Amino acid sequence: MMAWLLPPPAMRRLLPDQRRRPAPWIVGLMTFVSLVVGAAGASVLGAVVELRDEAAGRWSLQVTGTSAEAARAEQLLRAASQVSAVERVPDKELRQTLRQWLGPAADTLDLPLPALADVTLRPGADGAALAARLERQVASARLTPYAAELKPLLATLGSLAILAIGLLVVLAIALAAAVTLAARATLDANRATLDVLHGIGATDRQLLGLVQRRIALDALMGSVAGALAAVVVVALALLPARGLLPGWQASAPLGLGELVLLVLLPLAQALLATLVARRALQHALAEVP
Template structure:
């Protein structure tokens, strides 16, 4: 350890030379960190929202089926629908059974077919939620009482959507990781440039007895402060954008899109992004400067 007066001289020499940007958000290093954190917050929020959407789809697909009674004769269709509903309600695997009103069925097809008369038959629909493994039992129970019944499993057509959402969530996580790597690479280049600018001062400090760790500590403090200030600025900008997008999502009034709004735990996770950026910048700067100082000796 060098004496405390010499430590103050080291700080004054580096501060007077001004090789690093001042610890303010307007500095180029802080601006780069702010941009990286801003992108990381957006990508992280997208990943968390997509993960929530995937979980919601899993809950919706679990054991959910729709029974369609497609008999052309209205009397036969009504009789089979009533018999099918009664049979399904007696099944121990049936968690919930709900007959869809005919008026609601007509409203579902109205955007594509318009207002329908009595000449075009519409299927009778029964929404059922089953326990695991209940679909084969349901098929066997419906076969004798409703020969025209068709069982539409929600997992059959929601499965590809869920896989796509999961893949996009993983892609968002990969983007956050790549942004972190790019941030570390940027700090490494900035640290090398700052050390080259101060090469003469660093050599004088070595002659005065300063160690590599003491010199590196002076550089890393400036990098850490710039990274923290830039990270906070980028985080606040990202949160502002997310709040605006959240209002648009709420206006859509979609249960599926509503899951993309970050929860309290998701916000707390996003809050670690600027702290992680400051940590990455500090560690990268310290390792880079120590490595270069060892080569200078």
Template structure:
């Protein structure tokens, strides 16, 4: 009698868990969800890394502009500024920007006349401040420069890219929001699929109940099927997501832009991406189990 019960239970299980094929559209839907979630998570992590790298690189750095049309006076003033900055307690290092490098950067905008001497080009001095409150240090250096000449200006590097940093931060939060929404959507899809599976197997469930199966045992059968579907879909979506990320990373590296190159994924970020499909599988399994147990409880 016990052997017959086990065979009947096994037959019911195989009807609930079709073998050798993808059971319905749910694996493909989960694959799409995981694919989009991995891309959104990679975007958020990459942009977050870029914002942190930008902040660390620009914090405490500034540029002194010497706005003087006369070349001789400009050179003389540049020497005085460098000597004064090297003696300032708030300044760690001072470096004069090569005029040839500055001319090369201005040539696409001003043409070849930029090297003719007809256009007055300000001299630039890169300044690295000591650690601490960069805002207060910039103000103290600005006061020092004002005492030297009214033709001296100092601009912190962070001020130029502050709008860009704000945009990247907003995009990072947007990516985080997309990841949360995709997680909710995945859970909703699993709930709908579990309800459909429960409704389509009511006869089998009744037989299992008559054989003495508990709600937990029946829910475990559905849980196993959902877990297998989620595993297949998660692996497929994760593989395609990583492939797209690697292709985009290669394209960004080929641009040669330091800003785009900052959008990178450190090892910790890759670990988070690996956790995305695992979390998706667990979410699908738990959502399916909860849905089936809830449906079975209502049927009693």
């Protein structure tokens, strides 16, 4: 494998060195963008899974009636076998939240505040049946799942993850097209040398391998450089963002599976570039009479 990538100096001198070859820049740029998009998409997908897991089994109790009705609703929930915990939200926290919207007037206005509580159900509990039974017994009580409240957010995050996957596909197609042009440009730039080699008996396979080595090395160097640049950007921009949502501080922004896929992505980009270049060179050599 190393002999294929690093031919002897005598063979490397057959093609003059071009300091401004486009292939490394193209592959490096595509790898950089693909890794950044892939890391962002994996983080968003992880956020969707984490939020869905956090919301599973958690419900919100709202009682708009009297304090007696609120106490009655809490008592019924605490006595239910499907409920594992009921945590009342203090009125002080409700006032603080209201103050963020109304300012100091929230302390002076005599506004009726609903009674709120966080309810945690046991695994396998039928929350819908519990909510219906609670509403029949306490008319002013409503028990709603967190998943329903987070559904618009989860849908938006899911769309962003799908968009990231679509961008990766588009980038792969763009890389294939750009490398095809770069391979043909390399072949045209060295056409005189290749014609001489062809005239003294070199086969198309030998010429293909000679040009393909250069494209493969350019793709490998470009993918490594793009990956290193992407790692710096991800470390500086994406990793600190995990603290934007509560509960993310103690969790890893990317799982082991996502990290493995991101590590393999530069190698996949280099392999794709090499295979596409080989195909383009085969067609170009077949067109030569």
